[in-house]
Every structure is written in C-alpha cells, then in structure tokens.
Amino acid sequence: MVIIKINSLTKKFKDLVAVDDVNLEIEEGECFGLLGPNGAGKTSLIRMITAVSPPTSGDIWVLGGDLRTHSRQVKAALGVVPQMDNLDPDLTVLQNLMTFARYFNIPKEEARRRSMEVLTLFQLEDRCDSQIRELSGGMRRRLLIARGLINMPKIVVLDEPTIGLDPQAKYLVWHKLTELKSQGVTQLLPTQNMEEASTLCDRVAIMHQGKVLTVDAPKKLISSYFGDEIWEIEVTAEERDKVVNALRSRGLEYENVGDKIHVFHVEADELLAGLVGSVEGLRRRPATLEDVFFKLTGRSLTE
Amino acid sequence: MRLFSWRFIRMWQRNGDVFFRLWHAEVPGFVAEPVLVLLAMGLGLGAYVGLVDGQKYIEFIVPGIIAAYAMFSASFECTYGTFFRMEYQRTFDAIIATPLNVEDVIAGEIFWGATRSLMTGTMILVVAAAFQLVQSPWALLIPPVCFLEGIMFASIAVVFTSVVPSIYSFNYYFTLFVTPMFFFSGVFFPLSSFPSIVETISWVVPLTPAVRLTRALVGGELHIGLLWALVLILVLGAVFFRIALVTMRRRLTT
Numbered sequence: 001m002v003i004i005k006i007n008s009l010t011k012k013f014k015d016l017v018a019v020d021d022v023n024l025e026i027e028e029g030e031c032f033g034l035l036g037p038n039g040a041g042k043t044s045l046i047r048m049i050t051a052v053s054p055p056t057s058g059d060i061w062v063l064g065g066d067l068r069t070h071s072r073q074v075k076a077a078l079g080v081v082p083q084m085d086n087l088d089p090d091l092t093v094l095q096n097l098m099t100f101a102r103y104f105n106i107p108k109e110e111a112r113r114r115s116m117e118v119l120t121l122f123q124l125e126d127r128c129d130s131q132i133r134e135l136s137g138g139m140r141r142r143l144l145i146a147r148g149l150i151n152m153p154k155i156v157v158l159d160e161p162t163i164g165l166d167p168q169a170k171y172l173v174w175h176k177l178t179e180l181k182s183q184g185v186t187q188l189l190p191t192q193n194m195e196e197a198s199t200l201c202d203r204v205a206i207m208h209q210g211k212v213l214t215v216d217a218p219k220k221l222i223s224s225y226f227g228d229e230i231w232e233i234e235v236t237a238e239e240r241d242k243v244v245n246a247l248r249s250r251g252l253e254y255e256n257v258g259d260k261i262h263v264f265h266v267e268a269d270e271l272l273a274g275l276v277g278s279v280e281g282l283r284r285r286p287a288t289l290e291d292v293f294f295k296l297t298g299r300s301l302t303e
Numbered sequence: 304m305r306l307f308s309w310r311f312i313r314m315w316q317r318n319g320d321v322f323f324r325l326w327h328a329e330v331p332g333f334v335a336e337p338v339l340v341l342l343a344m345g346l347g348l349g350a351y352v353g354l355v356d357g358q359k360y361i362e363f364i365v366p367g368i369i370a371a372y373a374m375f376s377a378s379f380e381c382t383y384g385t386f387f388r389m390e391y392q393r394t395f396d397a398i399i400a401t402p403l404n405v406e407d408v409i410a411g412e413i414f415w416g417a418t419r420s421l422m423t424g425t426m427i428l429v430v431a432a433a434f435q436l437v438q439s440p441w442a443l444l445i446p447p448v449c450f451l452e453g454i455m456f457a458s459i460a461v462v463f464t465s466v467v468p469s470i471y472s473f474n475y476y477f478t479l480f481v482t483p484m485f486f487f488s489g490v491f492f493p494l495s496s497f498p499s500i501v502e503t504i505s506w507v508v509p510l511t512p513a514v515r516l517t518r519a520l521v522g523g524e525l526h527i528g529l530l531w532a533l534v535l536i537l538v539l540g541a542v543f544f545r546i547a548l549v550t551m552r553r554r555l556t557t
Contacts, residue, residue: 013557050400052396052399052400052555052556053556053557054556071404072402072404075400075401075402076401076402078400080400082393082396082397082400084393084396085393086392086393086394086396086397087397088317088321088392088394088397089392090321090324090325090392091320091321091324095320099316099317099320100397100401102313102316102317103310103313103398103401103402103403104401104402105310105313105402151401
C-alpha cells in the first residue's frame with residue numbers, strides 16, 4: 001500500500017526552484033532513503049511532506065489524506081526527528097517528552113508510560129531529571145529520536161539521524177530503527193551517509209538540483225550502474241592516455257577519478273590484462289552506493 | 304484566513320510550565336520593580352506634588368503603574384521571549400511538526416503574554432490594596448482589563464517580532480514605542496499637562512486607553528467615555544492579533 005504519494009510537487013523560492021516537479025510513492029512499512037548533495041532539495045521536500053511548508057504546486061497524500069485539507073490528522077500520525085536540535089532547553093528530559101506528548105493530546109498517565117518506554121529504548125532512563133544542557137551531543141540526538149516516537153507514529157521522518165554520533169551510538173540508533181521497521185513503521189530518511197542508506201533503506205531516491213534522478217533498492221542501483229565490482233586502475237600521467245585508449249578499444253565503461261580510473265561492468269578479468277605495468281596498479285573492490293551517488297550528482301561541489 | 308484552534312492551549316501550558324519552573328527569575332522584573340517605582344515616585348516625588356483635587360500623588364499613579372507594567376510584561380514576553388523560542392531554541396519548529404499549526408502556536412504565545420499582563424497587574428493591585436491605595440470595589444475588574452490590554456500589546460509585539468531580522472531590533476521597539484508610552488500616556492502626569500500636540504498624540508497610542516480604564520476602576524469613577532477606551536483596546540487587539548497570525552505563518556513556513 002502506498003502511504004505517501006507525491007504528485008508533480010514543486011517548491012519555488014523567488015528565483016530558486018528548490019523542488020522541481022517531483023513524483024514519488026513510498027510504500028507502507030518500508031525505509032525510504034533520500035540522498036542528495038547539500039542544496040538538492042531534500043529539506044524542502046521533507047518540510048512539505050511534514051506539512052510545515054506549503055508546496056508552490058503539486059499534491060501530497062499521506063495515509064490517504066490530502067495534506068492541504070488533512071494536515072492535522074497527518075501530523076498526528078507523523079514522528080519528525082529534525083537534524084537541528086530543537087529540544088526545549090527550558091525543560092528537563094522527562095518534561096520535554098511529557099510536554100511533547102501533550103501537543104498530541106496524549107493523556108498524562110499514558111504520556112508518562114510512553115515517555116519512560118522511549119527513554120528506556122534509547123538508554124536514557126537514568127537521565128529523566130537532567131537538564132538538556134547537561135546531556136552530551138549523542139544523548140541529545142537519542143532523546144530527539146525518542147521524542148519523535150512519543151506519539152507512536154505510523155511514519156517517522158529522520159533527518160540525518162546519526163550525524164555526529166560515535167560508532168556505538170550510531171549502531172544503537174540503526175538497531176532501533178531496524179526494530180521499528182519490523183513493527184511496520186514507515187521510515188523516511190534523508191541522509192548524506194551512504195553506509196547508513198545502504199544498511200537501513202529498502203529503497204533510496206537520489207536527488208540533484210531539485211529533481212529525483214532515480215529511485216530503487218540500493219543493491220539494484222549499484223548493480224545496474226556498475227555491476228557488483230569496480231576495478232580501480234592507478235595510473236601515472238604518462239600512462240593515462242595509453243590506458244584510456246586500451247579501455248576504449250575493449251569497449252569498457254570507465255570514469256576518470258583523480259589519479260585513478262574506475263572501470264565498470266567488467267565481466268571477465270582477462271579484459272583488463274596487460275593494462276598497467278604493475279599488479280599493484282590494478283585493484284578490485286565492491287561497488288557502493290557512494291559510487292552511484294557520484295555518478296549521478298557529479299564529483300564537484302554543487303554550491 | 305486561517306484561525307487558531309483550541310490546541311493553542313498546549314502552547315500556553317508549555318509557556319506556563321516554564322514560567323512557574325523559573326518564576327524566581329521573573330519576580331524582580333515584574334513585581335519588585337513596579338512596587339519600587341510606585342514607592343519611589345509616589346512617596347519621593349509625591350512629596351512635592353500637589354494635585355488639584357487634593358488626591359495623594361501615590362494614589363494617582365497606582366492605576367498607571369498597573370497598566371504600564373501590564374504592558375511591559377506582554378511586550379517583553381512576546382518580543383524577547385517569543386524571539387528566543389522561535390530563533391534560538393527552535394521551539395516553534397518542533398511544535399508545528401505536531402498537530403498544532405502555526406496559528407495555534409502564535410495564539411498560545413499571545414494568550415500567554417496576556418496572562419503575564421494579568422498576573423503582573425493583579426500582583427501590583429494586591430500590593431497597592433495592602434497599602435490602602437485602592438478605594439473602589441470596581442478595582443476587581445482590573446485583572447480582566449489587564450488581560451485585554453495584554454492581548455493588544457502581545458499582538459503588537461508578535462507582529463513586530465515576526466518581521467525583525469535579529470534580537471537587537473527590539474531596542475528600537477522599546478526605545479521608540481514602549482518607553483515613550485510609559486511617560487506620555489498619563490501614567491505619571493495627567494495628559495492635560497502636556498502641550499496640546501503631545502496630548503493629541505497620546506490619545507491614539509495604545510497605553511492611554513488602558514491607563515484611563517484602570518484609573519477609573521481604581522477610583523470608582525465610571526462614565527460613558529470609558530466605553531471608547533475599551534473599544535479601542537478590543538479593536539487594536541483584534542486587528543493586530545489577526546495580522547500576527549498571517550505574518551508569523553509567513554515567517555515560519557517559508
């Protein structure tokens with residue numbers, strides 16, 4: 001079942017087209033990643049889906065309701081974890097959750113029970129009475145995610161959920177998100193972390209300059225663009241032309257990347273035999289989502 | 304035009320919770336200071352002032368101090384307070400991702416600002432009554448008047464807050480708008496003692512009708528002309544309230 005449907009969605013700010021005629025369908029229960037360089041339009045898209053910012057044109061349906069007419073109902077079923085910490089510094093940890101639960105009209109006893117539940121989930125139950133400023137960056141981020149779950153949302157939107165976390169905390173968060181998915185909670189995950197997207201997401205969309213360039217499962221994207229592996233050829237400036245000519249004559253796909261040449265879709269190792277003088281110059285590694293990302297959005301800074 | 308819903312109460316409660324958690328930080332500004340001003344001006348300056356009708360000067364300034372500090376409370380709350388929550392703490396961003404809409408958040412801010420006015424006005428009234436400076440039982444109507452006055456000043460403040468680029472802009476708001484009203488709205492001197500041009504201007508600034516109302520209630524001298532003061536407060540309040548919802552939606556959602 002489609003839980004979020006986006007139809008020719010556009011957002012303009014004066015001269016800038018932040019989101020340009022985007023169409024997307026997100027399935028119930030999937031973890032959907034949103035990748036793209038800074039300024040690609042991910043944040044604008046998310047702000048529209050979470051009913052915070054109105055579209056310039058186009059439609060969004062969430063849980064079957066048109067966002068224009070059902071924004072309150074939709075927001076009640078949504079858990080939003082922003083990238084920027086907006087915990088309430090005037091309140092303690094527990095008060096933050098209790099107050100947030102009240103925005104959802106959750107009765108006090110229920111709110112207390114759920115607050116303890118999500119605090120325990122993220123191993124913060126000992127910090128109930130702490131001030132926000134006493135928490136480390138990692139704790140704040142865990143609390144921010146815990147807060148996003150207080151209303152038992154059907155969809156959670158997590159903007160860069162593990163940015164700035166140490167590896168231990170990162171794996172805790174990944175683990176909890178995987179658990180959440182197994183409970184059927186749909187996840188929308190804008191992220192720059194390719195490892196995160198590959199690990200967590202069933203499907204990813206890659207955005208660039210306001211447009212969605214491609215949508216598919218990470219593995220399928222990788223194999224369709226590169227096959228399973230990438231051959232990296234380390235070349236000196238003198239060798240480069242010779243190697244490139246050889247690759248062309250053998251009909252291989254390649255890309256120049258700094259002092260290396262990447263070769264894709266190599267079916268048989270013999271195809272590369274004799275290209276470089278030394279064996280060290282030739283290396284084989286698994287293709288990653290990051291390779292796809294570079295391929296689609298380019299290697300130069302976009303802003 | 305979008306209006307707010309009952310959910311504004313959640314924003315109001317949040318601000319109330321924080322206030323009562325930190326109330327000891329707020330007391331000096333909004334209870335101690337007005338009482339200090341009342342005593343210093345009333346007793347100190349009052350010793351040199353003879354009013355025409357033989358009224359004691361400290362009695363004369365009680366209603367003005369109530370109205371003025373009710374104004375200060377709502378104005379501070381909805382300029383610095385609102386700006387802090389909006390820009391530094393990003394509290395509004397967090398809340399508008401819940402079932403509350405921008406309009407609910409802003410209505411909660413304004414009603415909270417008005418509640419601060421009500422609390423401040425009531426505290427000063429109680430202190431003044433303890434010093435036997437309040438004569439009429441009509442003074443019991445002062446808290447609701449402070450609340451309406453608070454809606455007006457909170458709304459004006461939120462409209463200003465919705466367009467300022469930085470927190471430093473509030474210096475202009477207080478120096479050019481709030482403080483002049485403190486001196487030129489009949490708090491310390493009857494308006495008739497000013498040159499006629501100042502008197503004319505002071506009739507249209509929003510603190511003047513509030514001072515007129517509180518003065519009449521403290522003295523128990525009600526007359527039909529006060530209706531105009533009440534209407535002015537209600538109309539200004541309603542107009543700026545509506546503007547605040549629109550300008551804040553623009554600021555928070557684009």
